[in-house]
Amino acid sequence: MDLGLDEQQELLKNFARDFLEKECPESVVREMEEDEKGYSPDLWRKMAQQGWMGLIIPEEHGGTGMNLCELVVLLEEFGRALVPGPYISTVVLGAVPIMEAGNDEQKKQLLPKIAAGETIMTMALTEPSAKWDADGVELEAKKQGNDYVLNGVKLFVPDAHVSDQMVVVARTSKGKTPEDGITVFLVDSKSPGISFELLRTIAADKQCEVAFENVKVPAANVIGEVDKGWPIVEKTKKMATVAACAYLVGLSQMDFDVTLNYAKERVQFGRPIGSFQAIQHKLADVVIDVDGSRFITYKAAWSLQEEEPDADMMISMAKAWTSDASRRVVAHGQQIHGGIGFTKEYKIQLYFRRQKWMELMWGDADYHRELVAQKLEV
Amino acid sequence: MDFRLSPEEEAFRQEVRDWLKENLPKDWSGDRFTRDRDPETWNIYREFAGKLAAKKWVAPAWPVEYGGLGLSVIQQLIFNEEMAYHQAPLGYSIMGVGWAGPTIIVYGTEEQKQKHLGAITNAETMWCQGFSEPNAGSDLASLQTRAVRDGDDYVINGQKIWTSGAHLSDWCILLARTDPEATKHKGISYFLLDMKTPGVTVRPLIDMMDNHAFNEMFFDNVRVPKDCLLGDENRGWYMAATTLDFERSSIGGAVGGRRMVEELVAYARETKRNGKRLSEEVTVRVRLADAALEVEIGRMLSYRVASMQQRGLVPNYESSIAKLFNTDMQFRLAKAGLEIMGLYGQLEPQSKYAPLRGKFERQYLWQTGMIVGGGTPEIQRNIIAMRGLGLPRQ
Known part of the structure; x- marks a missing residue:
């Protein structure tokens, strides 16, 4: 047992931190808030050159064949630097369904392009009902000759407007359970009948409403089996949930680092405010929240990677805890900064706004607490 | 990032479990809090310490020359986990093994070591x-x-x-x-x-x-x-404040908490109120889920300390974090238990109506003491802030 990073992970972390400090400074983060695409093609290319797009893609498909624990190490750094853009969308939401359930043709066609940074992807799962579960999937896909025809609306779809391909979760039949009758499609984002509308969100990240009006998708584009696609979505959701936790861990750590530094430098009443116990005890609580989030996230990632029997429980525990803990962290961060924290100019607000985003993604604390309760067999 | 125990460590865990099955006092429920005033309880502690001594398990992590087995940090962690989970009666040797012995090992003269260490590991002295x-x-x-x-x-x-x-x-x-x-x-x-x-x-x-x-x-x-x-x-002063080499992860709190959550889940599932099982109530589900995940966080914070020690690092504020979180967590857990039990929560073990043998009522009182014992939460936060985060005193 070793809760620390191994040599390879340590190298990845250090390299990523240096790289992102140089290539993704605060100015890029701010610029991308205003940018309609929400990512910098130049930075995207450079990240691809590091092999990051293919981090968890097997070597035979052009990736580096690393594992979820390494992805967590990298995403912690992404959270720290607030890297904008469709990274999780492409690498997790796009690539994982294909790696899990795609046929050889789909794998051969897409995975090398994802790894090379040439294809941007996302998954269209949630709808206006805003549910993460199978009963939220109502978008209809009807067989018509060799095609399926998709009609309906997806909402809160990250980065859809810049995607080349989307993994679309649709209902092909009404089964006995909500999970029955769901099919996963690979859809060209430029297909006729698809329209995107960008949502304005608290984090200025890029989520979309995606409307499907008689969108034709070839039957060959089904990922996995017709009507039996939900397990693919489940697996992807689990990976995405861990990814969100990792991002929150890095975000929380950086918010804390900035705040700690501020508390040591800001002088009031003739002494640094960090010398007051009222501030010290807040910061002590923050460090517990950050550390707790990190290790439960590592445990969740490792359990999923190793297919441990309690993996689902660990993932829900990690997201429930990290969602709440990171909110406490950034709230303390704002408060310790006082008025300056409320200004647009100072960077701590960037963390505060993005925390809420990731807190909500892939199930907030209440959602995952209920899953924990179910898994406790209560 | 590797949470797996080695086959040897797993085998050791099994050995401890098997041993406990044989050697725990008959019908041991672990509800020691109900009986501390009873001299008989202390005899149980003494007797159990004698059994551990025969196995060289009073202080298994101590060097062999002082009566231990020189267990690794992780083995010691496993040992402590199993003892805590089974709520083994360890009261007799706690202070000798946790405080007196380690300090004597580091600072004692040869004569002092000869005189005291063997007596501790043989369960001859409290x-x-x-x-x-x-x-x-x-x-x-x-x-x-x-x-x-x-x-x-x-x-x-x-x-x-x-x-x-x-x-x-x-x-x-x-x-x-x-x-x-x-x-x-x-x-x-x-x-x-x-x-x-x-x-x-x-x-x-x-x-x-x-x-x-x-x-x-x-x-x-x-x-x-x-x-x-x-x-x-x-x-x-400096000797008392020295961080000693033996496992200081507060794992007992996290594992004891796990046992309590299991009991509470079973209680909520089996108990009906107003025609409905308690476990169907949303407020109950939220409390149980929070309790379970806080136990897991406490466990991770404890594992982190042991993991650092295993790597040869000296934990500093990390052990304060584990202590602080785990004692607070156990109190919240006891409180959650009483809230779930409603009116029944107040009953002491002597009452025939007491849920779970009154254990949660006892814990609710006991943990208020444990929170302040060995450094109050405020002192722990001071340590974390000043020693750990380098915040200035003035």
């Missing part, structure tokens, strides 16, 4: 800790008990308080002031005191659970030979 005083709690370094050198002896006068198990102990680790002129941290010495020495008086201090665990101790011209001094004169 120790207590004479640190706190009525006016020296969190500010321990302001302690006033005096030890004055007189020829080949020291003469000790003063008072200690909160001394767990003093009424049953054979020996005491005692901090006393030897240089009243020096600044407060620099005039304290560390003594190994035979509790049978004339002039030592122990008076019971009954806690709010109606238990007798604590005591007050009074020293009236207690004369001890100078070889009772541990380490150098006036260096006692």
Whole structure:
């Protein structure tokens, strides 16, 4: 047992931190808030050159064949630097369904392009009902000759407007359970009948409403089996949930680092405010929240990677805890900064706004607490 | 990032489990809190310590030469987990193994080691800790008990308080002031005191659970030979504050919590109120889920400490974090239990209506003591902030 990073992970972390400090400074983060695409093609290319797009893609498909624990190490750094853009969308939401359930043709066609940074992807799962579960999937896909025809609306779809391909979760039949009758499609984002509308969100990240009006998708584009696609979505959701936790861990750590530094430098009443116990005890609580989030996230990632029997429980525990803990962290961060924290100019607000985003993604604390309760067999 | 135990470690865990099945007192429920005032309870502790001694498991992580088995940090962690999960009656050796022994190993003379370490690992001696005083709690370094050198002896006068198990102990680790002129941290010495020495008086201090665990101790011209001094004169504070090498992850709290969650889940599932199982209530589900995940966080924070030690690193504020989180967490867990039980939550173990044998009511009281014992949450936060985060004092 070793809760620390191994040599390879340590190298990845250090390299990523240096790289992102140089290539993704605060100015890029701010610029991308205003940018309609929400990512910098130049930075995207450079990240691809590091092999990051293919981090968890097997070597035979052009990736580096690393594992979820390494992805967590990298995403912690992404959270720290607030890297904008469709990274999780492409690498997790796009690539994982294909790696899990795609046929050889789909794998051969897409995975090398994802790894090379040439294809941007996302998954269209949630709808206006805003549910993460199978009963939220109502978008209809009807067989018509060799095609399926998709009609309906997806909402809160990250980065859809810049995607080349989307993994679309649709209902092909009404089964006995909500999970029955769901099919996963690979859809060209430029297909006729698809329209995107960008949502304005608290984090200025890029989520979309995606409307499907008689969108034709070839039957060959089904990922996995017709009507039996939900397990693919489940697996992807689990990976995405861990990814969100990792991002929150890095975000929380950086918010804390900035705040700690501020508390040591800001002088009031003739002494640094960090010398007051009222501030010290807040910061002590923050460090517990950050550390707790990190290790439960590592445990969740490792359990999923190793297919441990309690993996689902660990993932829900990690997201429930990290969602709440990171909110406490950034709230303390704002408060310790006082008025300056409320200004647009100072960077701590960037963390505060993005925390809420990731807190909500892939199930907030209440959602995952209920899953924990179910898994406790209560 | 590897949470797996090695096959040897798994085998060791099984060995401990099997051993406990054989050797725990008959019908042991682990509800020790109900009976601490009963002298019979302490006999159970003593007897169990004897069984551990036969297995060299009183202090299994100590070096072989001092009566241990030289277990690795992870093995010790496993050992502690199993003992905590089964709520084994470890009261007899806690202070000897956790405090007196390790300090003697580091600072003791050869003679002191010979005299004391074997006796601890053989479960022949019980120790207590004479640190706190009525006016020296969190500010321990302001302690006033005096030890004055007189020829080949020291003469000790003063008072200690909160001394767990003093009424049953054979020996005491005692901090006393030897240089009243020096600044407060620099005039304290560390003594190994035979509790049978004339002039030592122990008076019971009954806690709010109606238990007798604590005591007050009074020293009236207690004369001890100078070889009772541990380490150098006036260096006692620094010896007491040394982080010692043995496992300090507070894993017991996290694992004890896990056991309580399991019991609470079973209770909520089996208990009907107003025609509905408690476990169907949203508020109950939220409390149980929170309890379960907080236990897991506590476990991770404890594992982190052990994992650092295993790597040869010296934990600093990390052990304070584990202690702080795990004691707070256990209190919240007990509180959640009482809230789930509603009116029944207030019942003491003696009542036939008491849910889960009244264990949660006992824990609710007990954990308020555990939160402040061994450094209050405020002191732990000070340590984290100043020692861990480097925040300035002024």
